[in-house]
Amino acid sequence: AQSVSQHNHHVILSEAASLELGCNYSYGGTVNLFWYVQYPGQHLQLLLKYFSGDPLVKGIKGFEAEFIKSKFSFNLRKPSVQWSDTAEYFCAVNAKGGNKLVFGAGTILRVKS
């Protein structure tokens, strides 16, 4: 069965600090990988996704993620966070052509201004 592990449940950073949120998945086949974000009071939004090709994917708001197949990882990064990045971040995976997304437990990021 697929599973997703997010390494940190809570992260607190000061503005302008760099961010890296870890995500590892367990699945034997080919996968699609996603990061979703939920800002306070808002619904889940797609931040970025990886289906194939360049393992370094760029998303909205300056976020990027790198797929490292050998490590089953898809870590999210941002060089300089802003107060507005305060949100909960979810890593998710599904099988190619599959349906259900399997989510990690989520990481709550708080950025201090």
Added chain:
Amino acid sequence: EAGVTQFPSHSVIEKGQTVTLRCDPISGHDNLYWYRRVMGKEIKFLLHFVKESKQDESGMPNNRFLAERTGGTYSTLKVQPAELEDSGVYFCASSQDLISGGARETQYFGPGTRLLVL
């Protein structure tokens, strides 16, 4: 283009009562999914419709949950009778199709329905 919408946004009911949640997917999206997040836990898959057919309902917790998608448009998720452990946020998502890959496989989420069973 309108996004995925869900109704109601919040529902507070007593144990033993019935609640029906509604989801309207993005127009033209054949795939509709229900997920649930119980407090403090991860978001978990409940079921998947392709048009009006249930493709996968492996995540449905028990037979107190009934999902329908008549006509292949909006979907309802009924909980009857509700129990305390059913409290959580119920998310709906939709996607275009599973075959093409890429953007058409991406699932877009609604705002969720917060259900509290007392």
